[in-house]
Amino acid sequence: MLILKSFEPYLFLLPSIIILFVFLFIPLIWNVYISLHDVSILTIIKEWNFVGFKNFYNIFSDYNFYNSLKVTLVFVCGSVLLQFGFGLLIALLLNQQIRASGLFRTLFIIPWTVSTVITGFSFKFLFDDSFGIINYVIEKVGLESIGWFSDPNLAIWIVIVANTWYGAPFTILFLTAGLLSINPTLYEAAIIDGATKFRRFFYITLPLLKSFILTNLILVTVWTINFFDLQLIMTNGGPLSSTTTLSLYMYKQAFEFGYFSEGAAVGILLIIMNIAVALVYLKLFDVRNKKT
């Protein structure tokens, strides 16, 4: 009975561990296996030959890979900056003494509750070249309508905007939590000491928000790197592969070209990238993750 007692935590964790192991960890190992073999549409139901790092070599010699890296850089930086910028701004504003802040918060969450399919199609509709309402308004004020989805330089920004709309609520909530955790007496003391709003923000709010900002940035960045739903739905990677991020590149390699092993290789690279990004953030913020 006593022995059982000491095993209790492990028993409690067993279901989670089993599911995560079977459905997440094993496929991951399998993926590594696939990335080292020749698995394509032509060989999938036949024999898989071992090819070592050839798939990685193929990826590195594909100029589309480097294009996707570039697009990913733009996409991630744009999305993270915008999401964080808006998220922080709104969180700060909502934290003022204003009425109906609860109502505002509820309404602001709505984009995050809809699916990526919905987001993608809604923005596709809004920004359509011929019948989109955005272009209609632009023409109404006398400017020329813009080919949002046909211009290789613009298309990625529309996807970024849609992604920001979709993801900002998470940042808003997360940073709100952080702001709420700050003890108000600190501000009261600062006001008594005569600190300006500016100084209160930079010397009290920001430092105390540090761990929240760090976690938020890591999560948002990693999620954005892995994300490809909107790119697939809104532009299918075009025009001229200008919206083909690395994640979408992986999807296309596997499912459009049938190069499963190359797709798996890109996936491995993505995981490495994610870990690297997380480490970079941790270093930048100079915080050692302490677990309680």
Place this chain on the structure above:
Amino acid sequence: MENGYIMKKKRTSSVFVSSKWFFAEKPVIYILLFTYLFLTLLPLVWVLSTSFKSNEEAISLPPQFIPTNPTFDNYLFVLTEPHIMHSLFNSFLVSIGSTILSVAISALGGYAFARFHFKGKNILLSVILGLFMIPVLINIIPLYIMFSQIGLLNSLIGLILTFQILIIPLNIFLLKSYFETIPRELEEAALIDGCSTLGVLRRITIPLSMPGFAIAAVLAFRFSWNEFILPIVLANKPDSIVFQVALYEFVSLYSIEWGYLTAGINIAIIPILVLMLIFQKQMISGLTLGAIRH
């Protein structure tokens, strides 16, 4: 039984005097908030308005906010398509099943992290955190092959199990945080009285954590209801298709009937919206509370 911890946290939202940005004048704040609100709601309102227009009117110029000939035809079309209704039903089954399963599993796991000290705790916690780094897509092919060999392909059970990987890490953290806010004294008192650990869980901890469970459930439902990449590969038969996939495939790559599509979109939003409205207070306070303890 009052939960002192939770009460304390709540009070901060009403009397808070936070730091202010330099343009702290009230009118400016309201203007900014309303602008952002407008931007937030514009896409959805526009989609809503379009759903009441015929397919031709939907893409005609000039676009009108109020449809000139409002019609329910689009909704009728979508709701009477057996294929789509079937997918709606499937989505419900999968989402509800997935919610129940994930909350149960995460509750157990979260409790373990919250209350016990055991070997490997920190490592395990980091591992679960680290799972966020893995793009879900990368596992689709192995999962597909695995499922086809076990016979879980195109099954709702298969989907329910797979969706757990999206939800469990998040919910474990959420519920762990919630359990940590419940005073140990209450549980210890019950233990002294001779209650088993599971009994404590059942009679004391769980009733007190209802708000936490509510959010965990809402989040689980949201992830399951909105997911479309996994089902598109793992459950692509008409019998087991889910709504998001049906919506996506409803649309041709070449020509889109926007009237039908926007109607479908609105139907997809309804369950989540309703859930959100009912649980809005819990959702917000719970999400933020969960984060605080992190």
Place this chain on the structure above:
Amino acid sequence: MAKLKILITVSFAILFLFFISPMKLIPIIAQEEITLTAIFAEPKERWDVLLENATKILNERHPDKTIKIDYRVLPYSDTRTQILTAMAGKTPIDLISLDQIWLGEFAEAGFLSDLTSNTQKWNKSSDWYVQNWEGGLYNDQVKGIWAWTDVRALWYWKDLLDKAEINPDELENWDGYISASNKLNQFLQKDGIQGMHLVGAAHSPDMWYPYLWMIGGEILEKRDGHPTKQNYWYPTYNSDFGVRALQFLKDQVDAGTKPQINHYWGQEFADKKFAIMLEGSWLLGQFDKNEWDTLKEKIGMIPMFPVPNSSNTNTSTLMGGWLLSIPETSQNKDLSWELLTIMVEPNVLIPMLLQQGYLPTQKSIGEGEYSAKLKSTIPYYEELVSLISLGKGRPNIPEYPIVAEHIRNAIEQVYNGMDPKQALDEASKQSAKALGW
């Protein structure tokens, strides 16, 4: 309070489920029930028509069974993806629609069952046009039946050409085509109508090949010295012929024609958004059936792609269409084969061809005993059928879909200003690699 909310939620959920569950499909339990599954490509109407009749006939032939067809109709690229994943996971599928360009790939991968013995017993192969029958062969085995085809021709609105004072004959050569597009754009711009239609969508290579072929170029050529296969296909689409052909497309863009990213299968022409469109014969399906007998008065058709000079170059066109195949994973191969044969029976196929404006792959329908109905119903039928002999198909090899992607990319680059030779050279380098060189 939380309990109350949970109660409300659960009640709502039950109500919602109650509301939608009656609309769920209720299976009919009778006799021996067999459900055949199929994956088809859009558009949906053609399959609805075909399968309604074919299923009825199939059930009549098997009174002891109740046979249903459970078919999914998907966008083009999703069809390919779904077939791919189904085959990879050994999911049983009974019937699929194959684009001719996938045949080599899918056959090589082992996805398609061998229909050779079936077709020998069936003994109908002689009725097929030779190119269409051979298009379903891989390594001398029958892997697919080419059910219908289409050719691409030049269509124009007579009144719009009159308005711009353009003689249709001018459109027959490259220089005339360009100058006509200038004139049309001038006249029609204020009406919001575009002169020429130029394809910028995913199938842009298909609309470029005729130009390549008519001046003597080829997409691929067999060469010796292949690392593993001794003798295999090598990309030759970046030859001078290719560059010249692509230059013609570039000239169109420079003359003011905008490449169209979206494609509506001819609907955009039927809606008079364009004065001239090179489009497949399916364009006819976009017009109302009751308009068909007077269509020739409004719409003109030239059975060709413009040629470099009007004197001695033969035109060319692309032949498309869909094949029907039975996957290796099917567990009802005999029944599926029977269904397939019924679907291509003239009595079943013709109503669909009439509705959609497709062209037949069987001589008896094209020119023989069944052709009368088609000739009298489908406008320009005989002219279109005459194009079939000038039509070429795309290569049947496993790597073709990838090569097509490279070519599509090159075309897109040229639309955006790149030099044709550079674009084609870059693409062919990638294709060579994909082909194993």
